[in-house]
Amino acid sequence: MPRRFSARGMVDDRAAEYLESVSSQLERGAAQAPFLILHGPPGTGKTTTACGILMACLEHRMGHFEQASSMLEAVKDEFGVPGAKMATLRGTAVLAIDDLDKARLTEWSVERLYEIVDKRHMDRKPTIVTMNQTVGAWVKRVAAVADRETAFAIGDRLADAENVVIEFSGRSMRR
Numbered sequence: 001m002p003r004r005f006s007a008r009g010m011v012d013d014r015a016a017e018y019l020e021s022v023s024s025q026l027e028r029g030a031a032q033a034p035f036l037i038l039h040g041p042p043g044t045g046k047t048t049t050a051c052g053i054l055m056a057c058l059e060h061r062m063g064h065f066e067q068a069s070s071m072l073e074a075v076k077d078e079f080g081v082p083g084a085k086m087a088t089l090r091g092t093a094v095l096a097i098d099d100l101d102k103a104r105l106t107e108w109s110v111e112r113l114y115e116i117v118d119k120r121h122m123d124r125k126p127t128i129v130t131m132n133q134t135v136g137a138w139v140k141r142v143a144a145v146a147d148r149e150t151a152f153a154i155g156d157r158l159a160d161a162e163n164v165v166i167e168f169s170g171r172s173m174r175r
Helices: 013-027 046-058 068-077 084-091 107-122 135-143 148-158
Strands: 036-039 064-067 095-098 127-131 164-167
Touching (some): 013 046, 013 164, 036 046, 046 064, 046 127, 064 068, 064 084, 068 084, 068 095, 068 107, 107 127, 135 148
Parallel strands (some): 095 127
16 A cells, blocks of 8 residues: 555545445454445545555455556566466455556456456455546546457446445645
């Protein structure tokens, strides 16, 4: 997790209910939850909120943070061998994927992303995704560079009606 986001207690109030649900389940050993999608302009608190939730989950030693571009690059580095990275991404109790819409996607990386998202969605593993774009806008962009059906399949899982979607707005807090 990026050092600047490792401080505790920095969770947007709108995500507090999600955090409470996941955290209480982790206390009992495992958690099942819909995805949490945080979207909005840069600098509005999405990554801070994702990391705040993940820090609480790490108290139970269950969680993993990935910046989307680095995540897909690490998966690519394991190509051709059963990869520990893919196993971690699919299996970790709580996964935070930061800046999903910043990753430069290829046909191959979209297929790997589908494997991760689909497995976590089927198993109801808590997954936090941050992005500047809405899911719909992201899917349209991805469908233009990769297999359209795979892009829509990922989007369908990210847009599941059970998922919690929080829109951030306002000016960047970095300025």
